[in-house]
Amino acid sequence: MQLPSTFDPTRATAFARETLQIEAAAITAMAQRLDGSFAQALSLMLACQGRVVVMGIGKSGHIGRKIAATLASTGTPAMFVHPAEASHGDLGMITPADVVLGISNSGESEELTVILPLIKRMGVPLVAITGRVRSTLGQHAEVVLDASVEKEACPHNLAPTASTTAQLAMGDAIAVALLDARGFKADDFARSHPGGTLGRKLLTHVRDVMRTGDALPRVTQEAGLMTLMREISAKGLGASAIVDDDNRVLGIFTDGDLRRLIEKSENNSDLRNLTAREVMHPDPRTIRADALAVTAAELMEATRITSVLVVDEAGRLCGALNSNDLMRAKVI
Incomplete structure (x- = not known):
């Protein structure tokens, strides 16, 4: 031209x-x-x-x-x-x-x-x-x-x-x-813009996007590492919660944790004898179901994690989500 x-x-x-x-x-x-x-x-x-x-x-x-x-x-x-x-x-x-x-x-x-x-x-x-x-x-x-x-x-x-x-x-x-x-308020603005980015951020809650029921990865603290790995693979979250008999969250184990564990181990066959309690991260980051989904996104970004567990007021596991779930909901 x-x-x-x-x-x-x-x-x-x-x-x-x-x-x-x-x-x-x-x-x-x-x-x-x-x-x-x-x-x-x-x-x-x-x-x-x-x-x-x-x-x-x-x-x-x-x-x-x-x-x-x-x-x-x-x-x-x-x-x-x-x-x-x-x-x-x-x-x-x-x-x-x-x-x-x-x-x-x-x-x-x-x-x-x-x-x-x-x-x-x-x-x-x-x-x-x-x-x-x-x-x-x-x-x-x-x-x-x-x-x-x-x-x-x-x-x-x-x-x-x-x-x-x-x-x-x-x-x-x-x-x-x-x-x-x-x-x-911002919530009022969001209600008049439900199809927009701001509307999704202000109206979408964690409970709207979290995984529940059979899609929720969890094992007990006595479960072996192989059981833990199978749970992570089957549920596709990239992580699994470790819970007690009352379903209270004790820790979390992720794909990244597994890679680091293998890298540090001189004899991989010894890993089979480990339990979920021995390899988990205790007291993981959690969020409530009534929190905004964008808050979960901010938590993940601030702590450099890709998955977060959702708990109730008693600390019992009720859901989980990762960054892909938030992307599909167009929150991020």
Whole structure:
């Protein structure tokens, strides 16, 4: 692929750096002028019995869709309604129990301004994110959040760049502040993202992935080394628990332990006479079934082990898992 003859890597990098600096400056300036209006906007949304209905056209509409998605995933019911579609029937999606969040840099987008009187007539509170607080949008809003920027990052000062970045940042600020005010926790976030990586990490417990019953490798402390080796091979965990007569965990023996034992032994035939009690690691690392699976992964990583035994409150063996089990569950 042939590059344009006008392409200058140094010039392109300089433009990129300047773009980032302009947009960073726009967000910094917006943060400095944040005032009581922000808290008023939050109060309206917290008191809302319906949903936050986000509206915007063009680039502001794209930003609006993202803001609505962020609100919905962080504990604030929200949806995006396209202003043009609202004029053709979708306005019926808005109820008096809702709050409308209108987004427009100019505050004069015709598709949005034409429905503002109808929103006001319905008695629906309107919060505006705009670059012109005295615009039509600003004048109709109960609360105006100033997202004005000194200039766009576009060298012609035309393409929405810094202004849309400011809108997006303001939307994130609203979502995060609402999240905190609602006491929204990581577990709540996971429940709204059950198919994602974070959801799996926060919702998957050890009991969901551990091996139990006949798949659980275990021998008594009197078992011979050959019996112990057969148990490890048959169950495929790479380790076996050593338990007492009451199923309490006394120790663990792994594939790695076997290799090291053979390497140190001058006469391998002597190994046949060893018992599980003599070769096991006593007091092994264990975890409870109600712990998060990601906690088991962190334990394995911190202690450089690949298998961990699961015990109940009395120290009795009830499960086991290794790193492969966690990988199959997509926890790691």
